Amino acid sequence: MRTADRDGPLADCPESALVPPGDGPRCPVDITLAALGGRWTPLVIREFLRRGQATYSELSAALPTLSDKVLSERLTQLTSAGVISRHRTPGWPPRVRYVLTGQGRALESVVRSMWEWGAAWRDDLS
Structure with missing residues (x-):
């Protein structure tokens, strides 16, 4: 491992951060995985x-094998x-729309990296 990795953004978490006493994850990687x-x-x-926001029905149609x-x-x-975030519109029937938050938009680079890594290895899996 390079020295920069030991001291930089991928530095090891303190042991106490890896096994929190029940308050939730503290290690940045564990927080992302959660x-x-x-x-x-x-x-x-x-x-x-892709959408920014969606209804339950739109998500269900986009991911048909998801129960x-x-x-x-x-x-x-x-x-x-x-x-x-969940937004409920009053009326009958009530309508619920889910909207990506700023925190959610910040995951774009993570999901893009997952896509790129998977695309690079997809052919090797066949």
Whole structure:
């Protein structure tokens, strides 16, 4: 490992940051993984990055193999993480729109890097 990596942005987290006492993750990598955790989460975020906002139905149509249960769980997770916000419009029927937050938009470079890494290795997996 290069010295710059040991002291720079990828420096090791203190041991106390890796195993928090229940307050949630403190290591930057762990914080990111908590926001992106769970199967389908990066793909749900990708849809928000493409659209900026979406309804449940739009997301369900864009990710047809994703079950309703898992989509609901991911939307709750992403809302709790501050990646998206939930906006309910009064009326009948009530309408709910999910909007990507500034914190969510900041994940674009992460998702783009995941895309590029996956695209580079996709052919090797075949």
